[in-house]
Amino acid sequence: MPAEVHHVTHPLVQHKLTLMRQKDRSTNSFRRLLGEISMLMAYEVTRDMPTQLIEIETPLEKTMAPVIDGKKTVFVSIMRAGAGFLDGMLNVIPGARIGHVGLYRDPKTLVAVEYYFKMPDHMHERDAIVLDPMLATGNSAVAAVDRLKETNPKSIRFVCLLAAPEGLANFHANHPDVPVYTAAIDRQLNEHGYIVPGLGDAGDRIFGTK
Ligand code: URA
Numbered sequence: 001m002p003a004e005v006h007h008v009t010h011p012l013v014q015h016k017l018t019l020m021r022q023k024d025r026s027t028n029s030f031r032r033l034l035g036e037i038s039m040l041m042a043y044e045v046t047r048d049m050p051t052q053l054i055e056i057e058t059p060l061e062k063t064m065a066p067v068i069d070g071k072k073t074v075f076v077s078i079m080r081a082g083a084g085f086l087d088g089m090l091n092v093i094p095g096a097r098i099g100h101v102g103l104y105r106d107p108k109t110l111v112a113v114e115y116y117f118k119m120p121d122h123m124h125e126r127d128a129i130v131l132d133p134m135l136a137t138g139n140s141a142v143a144a145v146d147r148l149k150e151t152n153p154k155s156i157r158f159v160c161l162l163a164a165p166e167g168l169a170n171f172h173a174n175h176p177d178v179p180v181y182t183a184a185i186d187r188q189l190n191e192h193g194y195i196v197p198g199l200g201d202a203g204d205r206i207f208g209t210k
Pocket of ligand 1: 081134193194195196198199201203
């Protein structure tokens with residue numbers, strides 16, 4: 001299956017992302033912008049979601065109209081920065097369930113080490129949308145999706161804010177069946193595994209820990 005990358009080039013997303021990249025932007029503003037972008041990314045990632053017709057009654061007559069089954073969606077947040085995407089996504093799909101994958105990057109090897117994994121029941125009926133703002137080396141994303149696949153969800157999509165070419169290549173080599181949605185593909189990784197030009201450490205900027 002060919003690897004799919006959906007580059008979300010909507011001007012609103014691009015504008016807000018530029019503001020987020022600025023180093024002097026406050027935690028409050030960074031978090032608010034991420035929430036706004038999350039809502040816009042939610043539209044893109046759900047664009048081809050299946051709908052079913054239900055009968056409703058308008059003030060004028062009965063009609064059949066489409067709905068999506070939000071309860072079948074599971075947002076899988078890669079801790080901790082993935083949490084920054086959740087509120088915005090839930091504004092758009094409030095019925096979604098939430099799973100968590102806890103991974104940290106070993107600072108020397110940059111390999112992802114799992115410390116937490118919790119998904120809702122009946123994963124085989126659910127469409128999983130994996131959330132992590134930064135697809136850097138791709139190691140965390142690959143490890144998270146490896147584990148997620150063990151639960152056998154109906155479909156998997158991956159949403160990030162920024163991707164490095166190296167991370168995209170690594171992710172696609174391991175999971176060519178999982179489409180990636182990103183607001184930008186930056187130039188490269190630096191020697192510490194940070195995306196450049198990037199926006200710094202997403203977790204620190206979301207939670208104000210630096
Ligand atoms: N994680 C981040 O938060 N930022 C990067 O640039 C790379 C990984």
